[in-house]
Amino acid sequence: DQQVKQNSPSLSVQEGRISILNCDYTNSMFDYFLWYKKYPAEGPTFLISISSIKDKNEDGRFTVFLNKSAKHLSLHIVPSQPGDSAVYFCAALLLVANAGNNRKLIWGLGTSLAVNP
């Protein structure tokens, strides 16, 4: 059962416009939510995160919004640039009960973003 869901496998936007990537989750115990960006044949790189007690976090062109009642978060990229074209993974951090302070990342399936010049 997928605890973190990215229902859109792909998204295409024009350069300069807003990209909105969505993510839904089922487990209300997640502590943090993270977005990672991945280029082909490379490992994911961390983009931005949000604590479960916040509803917004902004870092430059990237803003993540969290709606806890809807168990939904979204990543906004404004303005979108061709270099943003990549697969974006939503991930949630879950405290592992029998592992001290260690946390387990639960991943969504990713959304492939194409920003067209």
Place this chain on the structure above:
Amino acid sequence: DGGITQSPKYLFRKEGQNVTLSCEQNLNHDAMYWYRQDPGQGLRLIYYSQIVNDFQKGDIAEGYSVSREKKESFPLTVTSAQKNPTAFYLCASSTHRVGGYTFGSGTRLTVV
């Protein structure tokens, strides 16, 4: 520069052979992870290790084995028991800081 090194980038093996994927980090991270990525499947956790000489099974551990004899190294062996070994394998290490995961560049394993 600190980072994670996975080698080789591409690996071909015959069906029925065991193969070991290398993962080395010089970030002084305690925790290390192995993920597998298949098309349309996202990232699935194979094994993770929080400390030297200790490791735990992830969600899809069957057909894989690991060791953690040194803090810097977390090799993954894909055994002949793994039914569908062809995939892209990612190694990661982490601090306890949020977003503190660092990924390697991956190894694409093809079994023929």
